Amino acid sequence: MNKATKRQTSKRKSTGALEDTRSAKHPRLTIDSFFSPKVTVQLDSGLDGVAGGVKEKALDVVLSDEQMRVMRMVVEEGKNVFFTGSAGTGKSLLLKAIIAALKKKHAKMSNVVSVTASTGMAASNIGGMTLHSWGAIAPTVDNIDKLIRSIRTARPALLRWKTTQILVIDEVSMVDGHLFEKIAAIATQLRKKTDRPFGGIQLCSLLSLATSSSFPP
Numbered sequence: 001m002n003k004a005t006k007r008q009t010s011k012r013k014s015t016g017a018l019e020d021t022r023s024a025k026h027p028r029l030t031i032d033s034f035f036s037p038k039v040t041v042q043l044d045s046g047l048d049g050v051a052g053g054v055k056e057k058a059l060d061v062v063l064s065d066e067q068m069r070v071m072r073m074v075v076e077e078g079k080n081v082f083f084t085g086s087a088g089t090g091k092s093l094l095l096k097a098i099i100a101a102l103k104k105k106h107a108k109m110s111n112v113v114s115v116t117a118s119t120g121m122a123a124s125n126i127g128g129m130t131l132h133s134w135g136a137i138a139p140t141v142d143n144i145d146k147l148i149r150s151i152r153t154a155r156p157a158l159l160r161w162k163t164t165q166i167l168v169i170d171e172v173s174m175v176d177g178h179l180f181e182k183i184a185a186i187a188t189q190l191r192k193k194t195d196r197p198f199g200g201i202q203l204c205s206l207l208s209l210a211t212s213s214s215f216p217p
């Protein structure tokens, strides 16, 4: 074999190896892979909201049938879901699994999935932001037109309002009714292509019973 042929063969070999590495890194996704009951959820150290400097550990868990049912309703069926349950029933873990599945499903479209919570502590626990920051909703402004004018000047928030398809809200019990009304009104005005409630944004909310009794809306 002459030198040129050898070079070509080795080139072909290395391209094949590269393709193998690529497919290992980005395996072909099937719809079933979104609903594989085995999920890896990043768990924090147990210190709520304390993420900086804390080494995270991954744990493979198998979701229960009930957890899977809720996950399918959100991720596969696109339903508005509000779930609750008593302490220690796996709500937080399920929410993290749902967020992971949604992000995987919409990996190619940033801003489609928005992860929020009513408080900064709860938001940092799930890698999100507060609902007020997400929407650039000034808590002191009640007038919707005024709010929309200020949102239009906050381009990242405006983009989130226009492109979000699924809005995850943790600790929704601490979001009062007025804020929900504001969100619905703003979304309707900023997302004119649809007349569906919340401008067609799908909602997935977790309510902890402990917080619902502590902080009535």
Ligand SMILES: Nc1ncnc2c1ncn2[C@@H]1O[C@H](COP(=O)(O)OP(=O)(O)OP(=O)(O)O)[C@@H](O)[C@H]1O
Residues within 6 Å of the ligand: 061, 062, 063, 064, 067, 085, 086, 087, 088, 089, 090, 091, 092, 093, 094, 208, 209
């Ligand atoms: N399907 C599962 N398999 C294994 N462990 C699970 C599963 N679901 C939840 N857990 C574990 O059970 C414990 C309680 O779950 P989690 O914190 O999600 O419950 P919770 O309903 O959010 O509780 P709380 O209302 O008190 O915040 C956690 O240690 C979690 O890792």
